[in-house]
Amino acid sequence: MDDLKAKYLSQIAEASDEAVLEDIRLAAVGKKGEVSLKMRELGRMTAEERQVAGPALNALKAEINSALAAKKAGLADAALDARLRSEWLDVTLPTRPDRHGTIHPISQVTEEVTAIFADMGFSVAEGPRIDTDWYNFDALNIPGHHPARAEMDTFYMHRAEGDDRPPHVLRTHTSPVQIRSMEATGAPMRIICPGGVYRADYDQTHTPMFHQVEGLAIGKDISMANLKWVLEEFVKSYFEVDGVDLRFRASHFPFTEPSAEVDIRCSWEGGTLKVGEGDDWLEILGSGMVHPKVLLAGGIDPEQWQGFAFGMGIDRIAMLKYGIPDLRAFFDSDLRWLRHYGFAALDVPTLHGGLSR
Numbered sequence: 001m002d003d004l005k006a007k008y009l010s011q012i013a014e015a016s017d018e019a020v021l022e023d024i025r026l027a028a029v030g031k032k033g034e035v036s037l038k039m040r041e042l043g044r045m046t047a048e049e050r051q052v053a054g055p056a057l058n059a060l061k062a063e064i065n066s067a068l069a070a071k072k073a074g075l076a077d078a079a080l081d082a083r084l085r086s087e088w089l090d091v092t093l094p095t096r097p098d099r100h101g102t103i104h105p106i107s108q109v110t111e112e113v114t115a116i117f118a119d120m121g122f123s124v125a126e127g128p129r130i131d132t133d134w135y136n137f138d139a140l141n142i143p144g145h146h147p148a149r150a151e152m153d154t155f156y157m158h159r160a161e162g163d164d165r166p167p168h169v170l171r172t173h174t175s176p177v178q179i180r181s182m183e184a185t186g187a188p189m190r191i192i193c194p195g196g197v198y199r200a201d202y203d204q205t206h207t208p209m210f211h212q213v214e215g216l217a218i219g220k221d222i223s224m225a226n227l228k229w230v231l232e233e234f235v236k237s238y239f240e241v242d243g244v245d246l247r248f249r250a251s252h253f254p255f256t257e258p259s260a261e262v263d264i265r266c267s268w269e270g271g272t273l274k275v276g277e278g279d280d281w282l283e284i285l286g287s288g289m290v291h292p293k294v295l296l297a298g299g300i301d302p303e304q305w306q307g308f309a310f311g312m313g314i315d316r317i318a319m320l321k322y323g324i325p326d327l328r329a330f331f332d333s334d335l336r337w338l339r340h341y342g343f344a345a346l347d348v349p350t351l352h353g354g355l356s357r
């Protein structure tokens, strides 16, 4: 037994890889291995012999098994070390030009919008895409019977049978983030909230999921004049033109009073859009002074504070700036489309670099 032990322990110690180790295991403690065969002889021994040989064989088997396990773990560690040493990657190398991954226009435009508003002191706020109907509607002064609820083609979440709380909704706009941000930080504040929103609608200019950016500024003496300046600055920077004509059209939103829709002067000559010249007007956003009830819902005293808000379609302004005719293609994941309209990964939009270069 001592010979067996010495033989196998030294073989195990010298095994150079897992295949060799497995051969040793079979030869020693496998079904027909030497130790196993010896154990079978126990039946033919006398009771006294068995009392000595049995425990000794069991101990031998256990010792070989644990040597095998330890060696196996050691070999695996060494193999991993060797792999780690040979498979390395220099992350400081430049990206390869033959890699075709691109930044989606929605991501790029979201970055552009963020850069422009950040420069004017707005920070980015976010909220959940699945929200309560209180945040999506009531808090924004859209009560249960309000026609705006029906107009929004809302997706309602399922509630269990017998649970008659109002269902959650897929947010129909980014406006609920106004309320969440008021609750989170209080006045004064200056935020934008970009993100996905949902409505049951599908054609060339509508998809069931699309993107908006909400803006909200609250202060002691904020007026429509501030709204107008901020939006003009935004449109000039975003479309990268020196001058723009904005037209504020009186409108109605439950969450603002007064409310205005904003159009920009443009031309469609030759089928391409030019912003800042021509005789056409293009609607790009809704806006207004935040309704006192909305401030109250967000826990802000409307006697002391006032603010402006606006909501704009990110996909829409992406289509306009980059000449993308069909909204549905944004979400088709068609590689050819992504290569054509996508942006290089290192084209991070900055104001000083020129947004779209």
Ligand code: DAH
Pocket: 172, 173, 174, 175, 214, 215, 253, 255, 256, 285, 286, 287, 288, 309, 310, 311, 312
């Ligand atoms: N939430 C509106 C929509 O989805 C857009 C909007 C209009 C947002 C006016 C605003 C606003 O913040 O003041 O159609």
